[in-house]
Amino acid sequence: MRHVFLINPHAGKQDQTARIRALADRLAAAHNLDCRCLLTDRPGGAEVLSRALAETGEPVRIYACGGDGTVHEAANGIAGFPNAAMTVIPAGTGNDFLKNFGPDAAKFSDPEHLWDGPEFPLDLIDCNGRLCLTIACSGIDARIADTVHRYGNVPGLSGRGSYLLSVAVNFLFKPIGRRWRVELDGEVLEDDFALVSMCNGRYYGGGSMPVPEARMDDGVLETILVKNVPKRTFARLFPAYSAGEYWKFPHIARMVTSRQVVITASPGEADIVTCLDGESLRSREVRLVLAEKRVNFFGPKGCSPNATAGFDRKPRKRRYSTAFLLL
Numbered sequence: 001m002r003h004v005f006l007i008n009p010h011a012g013k014q015d016q017t018a019r020i021r022a023l024a025d026r027l028a029a030a031h032n033l034d035c036r037c038l039l040t041d042r043p044g045g046a047e048v049l050s051r052a053l054a055e056t057g058e059p060v061r062i063y064a065c066g067g068d069g070t071v072h073e074a075a076n077g078i079a080g081f082p083n084a085a086m087t088v089i090p091a092g093t094g095n096d097f098l099k100n101f102g103p104d105a106a107k108f109s110d111p112e113h114l115w116d117g118p119e120f121p122l123d124l125i126d127c128n129g130r131l132c133l134t135i136a137c138s139g140i141d142a143r144i145a146d147t148v149h150r151y152g153n154v155p156g157l158s159g160r161g162s163y164l165l166s167v168a169v170n171f172l173f174k175p176i177g178r179r180w181r182v183e184l185d186g187e188v189l190e191d192d193f194a195l196v197s198m199c200n201g202r203y204y205g206g207g208s209m210p211v212p213e214a215r216m217d218d219g220v221l222e223t224i225l226v227k228n229v230p231k232r233t234f235a236r237l238f239p240a241y242s243a244g245e246y247w248k249f250p251h252i253a254r255m256v257t258s259r260q261v262v263i264t265a266s267p268g269e270a271d272i273v274t275c276l277d278g279e280s281l282r283s284r285e286v287r288l289v290l291a292e293k294r295v296n297f298f299g300p301k302g303c304s305p306n307a308t309a310g311f312d313r314k315p316r317k318r319r320y321s322t323a324f325l326l327l
């Protein structure tokens with residue numbers, strides 16, 4: 001078994017390559033393991049490297065060392081390969097994916113807890129052929145995340161500064177709603193939407209948790225649809241949305257468990273911006289389906305990706321509330 005540490009030197013606030021190399025060396029020496037470190041050399045590099053490792057057919061354990069973007073790339077690289085499994089050593093800015101593991105998230109920082117940890121499959125979201133581990137969101141939240149990334153390269157602008165600038169550009173100076181056709185299995189909706197987020201995991205955007213009952217291995221994807229509302233209303237309701245209290249505003253938000261969701265931009269409408277684990281995608285049509293148990297994951301003994309999952313507040317097969325339909 002090979003243990004490969006894929007390090008993104010551009011993740012997080014400072015390069016953690018030296019720290020991770022030291023962890024890998026210590027692990028190899030302590031347990032006589034075949035450990036090696038590979039550095040990503042460009043965006044998308046973790047996907048290329050992890051796929052190449054999986055394609056050898058040899059058993060391999062991959063440690064994605066970075067943030068959610070690096071985890072996303074590694075998952076896309078090894079998905080569907082039975083000989084490959086992945087885990088995460090957090091070295092990014094947000095590392096929202098690991099929040100799904102609750103208090104055990106802290107153990108992922110030390111590979112001593114990981115190298116012989118149990119392996120289990122996770123579901124993924126297939127979005128136009130790209131795979132997403134946690135949340136695939138389209139709409140205002142995705143546009144803000146997309147511009148945060150772009151302003152992140154502006155010299156002299158801090159992380160907080162780029163976030164505030166992005167909110168200003170997308171929220172204050174542009175309409176939040178977009179005219180979309182949304183197909184939920186057979187049901188078709190044509191409306192102005194603020195956002196449509198499909199959840200496999202529970203966290204994004206630095207800790208927002210739109211659907212607490214989303215579990216990463218239950219073969220069910222929860223999708224929350226939020227209609228366009230006046231900006232003041234959106235700002236007032238956003239804290240409840242982020243806390244998973246979508247059920248508090250049934251006249252605006254609806255949660256469904258459709259197996260397939262297709263979002264199509266209406267004629268004249270801009271391309272849809274979709275954010276997959278923090279990585280952006282632009283398209284006229286977004287097709288979201290379950291990729292069941294597609295990636296092998298390993299973690300500390302006893303850990304669960306559903307550690308912080310909440311109970312079902314609403315029946316899973318719930319259709320539109322009457323209030324929503326009347327809007």
Ligand SMILES: Nc1ncnc2c1ncn2[C@@H]1O[C@H](COP(=O)(O)OP(=O)(O)OP(=O)(O)O)[C@@H](O)[C@H]1O
Pocket residue numbers: 008009010011012013040041042043044045046066067068069070071091092093094095096278279
């Ligand atoms: N060698 C490289 N040069 C430039 N960019 C890279 C390189 N390797 C990876 N990347 C890109 O760095 C980006 C950021 O990585 P990542 O998301 O892992 O860290 P982060 O943004 O700090 O953390 P988080 O997403 O958890 O907030 C990814 O989009 C990835 O494609």
